[in-house]
Amino acid sequence: METKDLQQATLLKRYKRFLVDVEQEGKTFTIYCNNTGAMTGCAEPGFTALYSTSGNPKRKYQHTLEKTITANGHFVGVNTIKANDIVKQAIEQDLVPELKGYETLRTEVKYGEENSRIDLLLSDSNKVDCYIEIKSTTLLLDDDSGLGAFPDAKSTRGQKHLRELMTMKQQGNRSVLVFLVQHTGIKAVTAAQHIDPKYTDLIKEVLNQGVEILVLHTHITAEQTTVSHSSSFVSPEKVDFSQYS
Known part of the structure; x- marks a missing residue:
C-alpha cells in the first residue's frame, strides 16, 4: 500500500x-x-x-x-485503519498463499452472535466461507530476539472477536486470525499473556477449536507498506513472560 x-x-x-x-x-x-x-x-x-x-x-x-x-x-x-487495506491488497495480489483461490472478497460484513463485523470475508462456490479478523501488531517485547506480542493493552473487543471466530468455525466455516506485523523489529509473534491473560486463554481455546492463526510481516518504508512474508505463531506457553511484567 x-x-x-x-x-x-x-x-x-x-x-x-x-x-x-x-x-x-x-x-x-x-x-x-x-x-x-x-x-x-x-x-x-x-x-x-x-x-x-x-x-x-x-x-x-x-x-x-x-x-x-x-x-x-x-x-x-501506527495508523491502524490501514491494516485491513494492507491485508486486502496482499490477498488481491496473491501475496498470501494461505488465502489464495477465493472468488470474492468482501469487507466489514455483519456476522456472529455479538453484533460484530468481520474484517474480510472470502467466498467461493467450491469452498466454505473464510472469515478473517485482522489485528495490527506493533508491541516489540525484546529487541534482541525480535519477539512481538498482541495486544498491547487489555482488549475486550479482541476477546469478542476470538469468540466470534470460534463460533464461525464451529458452524463449519473457515476462521483465520491474522496478526499483521507493522513493526520492522518484530520477527515473531505471541499472545501478550502478561498484559491480557484472558485474551491468551481464548487464543489457546480457538486453536484447539481449529481457528487458524496467520502472522503476516510487512516491509515498511516512508513510501509504502507491503506484506513480505509469514511466520509461525509462537505459543505463549513457550514464553517466559516474567521478564516483561
Missing part, C-alpha cells in the same frame, strides 16, 4: 490517546493519531513522526500520524 507525500517531524509526546505533538523546523504543532492502543515503544519522544495531510477544511487537525521511526531505526505503522 502506497503512502505518498508523507512529511517528517520529531515526535514530542502523545497524549489524550488521539493527539501527538511534533516539532518541525522549530515549529511545534499537533497532529491526530487514530490508534486506540497503548502504542508501547511506538511513539516515544525523539522518534521520527511520518504524517499525512488532509484536504478536508472541516477537520480540526489537518495532519494524521501514519508511521514512526524508532531510535533503533525500526519503522512502525
Whole structure:
C-alpha cells in the first residue's frame, strides 16, 4: 500500500490517546493519531513522526500520524485503519498463499452472535466461507530476539472477536486470525499473556477449536507498506513472560 507525500517531524509526546505533538523546523504543532492502543515503544519522544495531510477544511487537525521511526531505526505503522487495506491488497495480489483461490472478497460484513463485523470475508462456490479478523501488531517485547506480542493493552473487543471466530468455525466455516506485523523489529509473534491473560486463554481455546492463526510481516518504508512474508505463531506457553511484567 502506497503512502505518498508523507512529511517528517520529531515526535514530542502523545497524549489524550488521539493527539501527538511534533516539532518541525522549530515549529511545534499537533497532529491526530487514530490508534486506540497503548502504542508501547511506538511513539516515544525523539522518534521520527511520518504524517499525512488532509484536504478536508472541516477537520480540526489537518495532519494524521501514519508511521514512526524508532531510535533503533525500526519503522512502525501506527495508523491502524490501514491494516485491513494492507491485508486486502496482499490477498488481491496473491501475496498470501494461505488465502489464495477465493472468488470474492468482501469487507466489514455483519456476522456472529455479538453484533460484530468481520474484517474480510472470502467466498467461493467450491469452498466454505473464510472469515478473517485482522489485528495490527506493533508491541516489540525484546529487541534482541525480535519477539512481538498482541495486544498491547487489555482488549475486550479482541476477546469478542476470538469468540466470534470460534463460533464461525464451529458452524463449519473457515476462521483465520491474522496478526499483521507493522513493526520492522518484530520477527515473531505471541499472545501478550502478561498484559491480557484472558485474551491468551481464548487464543489457546480457538486453536484447539481449529481457528487458524496467520502472522503476516510487512516491509515498511516512508513510501509504502507491503506484506513480505509469514511466520509461525509462537505459543505463549513457550514464553517466559516474567521478564516483561
